[in-house]
Amino acid sequence: MAKFLQSWQLHPIVDHFTIGLLIVAVLIDLVASAAPTRIxxxxxxxxxMILGALAAGASFFTGGMEADRIWNALGQPARDVLKRHDDLGLYLAITFGILAVWRILIQGFGFMAGSRAIYLIVAFVAIVVLGYQGHLGGVLVYDYGAGTALMAAAPVPSEAASPSPAPSSSGAIPMVSVPTPLPTSTAPLPTSSAPPAIPTASASEPMDSPKPANTPALSPTAQPSAAPSDGVRM
Structure with a gap:
């Protein structure tokens, strides 16, 4: 039966009846207190109030089925909200059941008419808490996507898959090698790659004697072509 009812997704439908019936019941009772002749x-x-109490019980029952269906697909923050929502559903179902019986006694027995003011105060506080519980249901749907296609498309969290722990500040600090910049020279590079000319000195001149700038270039010494023979007279 539970599997069959889960496919109908009755929890949102029943919730709307619960909230609407109970809030309107208390508000009408407050108006009736100001107009006692309007019986x-x-x-x-x-x-x-009777219909709202029955709807509150149905909301708790269908909400439990929905919680069983989506519990494993929720993360821990969403589970905390769902747990609070479910606990309030149980308490409110019991509270509105008691209020419905109380309201029957007020209407059917004259000696209970004196507790009408206390009943209205308790009923008003109960519908305020009911509104907060409805807000938690909205957080589950709109913030965490509980029971929606958005949640179905998300990966299911696993207990074994846990995020890797952040590195502790007390551990060893990893050493990073930073390359040292090479010194660079600011002097301008020579424009020509040819080596500078080295002046050469003549063998007949000393190395330390400077050569005049206007001295003509030395010509090679003429060598005699042949030595004179002894039988020929010059």
């Missing part, structure tokens, strides 16, 4: 308002509030 039909009190009976209307009584009927709505």
């Amino acid at each position: 039909w308002l009190r009976y209307t509030a009584l009927l709505l």
Whole structure:
């Protein structure tokens, strides 16, 4: 039966009836207190309170089925919200059941009429808490995508897959080698790659004697072509 009801997704439908019936029941009862001659308002509030209490029980039942279906697909923050939402659902279902019985006694027995003011105060606080519980349901759907296609498309968290721990500040600090920049010279590079000319000195001149700038270039010494023979007279 639970599997069959889960496929119908009845929890959102029943929730809307629960919130609407109970809030309107209390508000009508408050208006009826200001108009005691309008007896039909009190009976209307009584009927709505009974129907709202039944809807609150149905909300808790269908909500438990939905929680079983989506629990494993939720992360820990969403599970915390769902747990609070579910606990309030149980407490509110019991509270509105008691309020419905209390309201029947007020309407059916005269000696309970004196507790009407206390009943209205408790019922008003209960619907405020009911509104907060509805807000938690909205957080589950709109913030965490509980029960929606968005949650179905997300990866299912695994207990074994845990994020790697952040490196501790007390551990060894990794050493990083930074290359040292090579010194660069600021002097301008020579424009020509040819080696400078080295002046050469003549063998007949000393190395340390400077050569005049206007001295003509030395010509090679003429060598005699042949030595004179002894039988020929010059």
